[in-house]
Amino acid sequence: MSAATKNLWGSIPVVAKTKTPLTILREQGRILEEETGGILVGIVTTRTSAQGEMVHNFYIQAPLLGDYSHLLLSVLHGATMFPMEVHFEGRKAPAKNMETFERLLGGILKKPSTREVINSLLVQSGAL
Amino acid sequence: MILCEHADRTAHIETALNKAAPSRRTSFVKPVLASHSSLALFSRLTHGRLSPVTEHRHCLVHALARSKGDELLIASVHLQSPLHQSANDLLLLAQESANLIRDQERQRGHRQTLVVGDFNMDPYHPGMIASHAFHAVMDRRLAMEESRMVQGLEHHFFYNPMWSRLGDDSQGPPGTFFYRKASPECHFWHVWDQVLVRPAILRHFDGARLSVIAQVGGTSLLDHRGRPNSKKYSDHLPIVFEI
Numbered sequence: 001m002s003a004a005t006k007n008l009w010g011s012i013p014v015v016a017k018t019k020t021p022l023t024i025l026r027e028q029g030r031i032l033e034e035e036t037g038g039i040l041v042g043i044v045t046t047r048t049s050a051q052g053e054m055v056h057n058f059y060i061q062a063p064l065l066g067d068y069s070h071l072l073l074s075v076l077h078g079a080t081m082f083p084m085e086v087h088f089e090g091r092k093a094p095a096k097n098m099e100t101f102e103r104l105l106g107g108i109l110k111k112p113s114t115r116e117v118i119n120s121l122l123v124q125s126g127a128l
Numbered sequence: 129m130i131l132c133e134h135a136d137r138t139a140h141i142e143t144a145l146n147k148a149a150p151s152r153r154t155s156f157v158k159p160v161l162a163s164h165s166s167l168a169l170f171s172r173l174t175h176g177r178l179s180p181v182t183e184h185r186h187c188l189v190h191a192l193a194r195s196k197g198d199e200l201l202i203a204s205v206h207l208q209s210p211l212h213q214s215a216n217d218l219l220l221l222a223q224e225s226a227n228l229i230r231d232q233e234r235q236r237g238h239r240q241t242l243v244v245g246d247f248n249m250d251p252y253h254p255g256m257i258a259s260h261a262f263h264a265v266m267d268r269r270l271a272m273e274e275s276r277m278v279q280g281l282e283h284h285f286f287y288n289p290m291w292s293r294l295g296d297d298s299q300g301p302p303g304t305f306f307y308r309k310a311s312p313e314c315h316f317w318h319v320w321d322q323v324l325v326r327p328a329i330l331r332h333f334d335g336a337r338l339s340v341i342a343q344v345g346g347t348s349l350l351d352h353r354g355r356p357n358s359k360k361y362s363d364h365l366p367i368v369f370e371i
Contacts, residue, residue, distance in 0.1 A: 043235065045231045045234065045235075047227065047230075048281065049223065049260060050223065050258065050259075050260035050261075055227070057227070057228075057231055059182075059231070061235075065160065065179075065180075066179045066180075066181070066191065067181070067235065067236065068160055068179075068180055068181060068182065069181065069182045069231075069232065069235065070160075070161060070182065070183070071182065071184055071228060071231075090185065116162075117161060120160070120161055120162075121160070121161075124160060
């Protein structure tokens, strides 16, 4: 006699497809490429740190300058994504949810120092 | 030539180098972006052969064009002094610089890389040996295995020849930096100035041609106690190698 199979999981919720910090960084990279006509691109690299965190590095890359890459910011988070840390210009800021992350990211991308980097790379690439 | 702590004197240094050896023009390799780095590169290579790849406060990476489609990555590092950092801080800084270098290797599709500079760590510091940091080993044959698996992830080796430059029986002085303090643990001599070589270019690296320089021409860089003459020259001794 075989015992009936029981589902001990209970109901596993179907997770709606949501954006992650990585997808947002990649999107911003594509927007940079579109806005500059491909003269600059945004590249994201991902790795696991010794502490087990996911580390996403966001680079602004200039293909016409031999793929020169400027590390703009790093995002560090655990398996649960939040809370996370955003590292920029030697400082770090915490983000406890996606809204805070997007606000922080927007602030960094609009910063005068970031614009300065973009302008400098565009000028040296012969675009301005 | 790679200098750390050049104190914004690149023009002066460039002039001095060209005065000392006028037959071959030496130029300061200008950074792409306004840099807060304490590192400066000087080169005698023809224009265009050495190009910046990325610049960071503690690490500059340049590509040296060899033959068509072939290049060498030269990473210059100057990590912060352990006199002002904890050992953990230094490990994290080492990880950050090593990750920057690994990112560039991945983006450029090769590991023909050497890293040189003032690491402010000895070859046996966790920041030099840990797999997530520089992962630099003392054994050339081990380095030639290229990588090892740690907790399910592949980590590539650097070879660190500076292990052979520690202590009295090494070639040259016992280290590249001397620091005495009145605390129980004091190493006195350190080898903070190092070069690391990836296995892909190790066949071009001759350890016998790596030197810690204690004398330039007839001038000793050491004081009467045999330690770096920081009053007249520098508290570090330079290293020289060929590849």
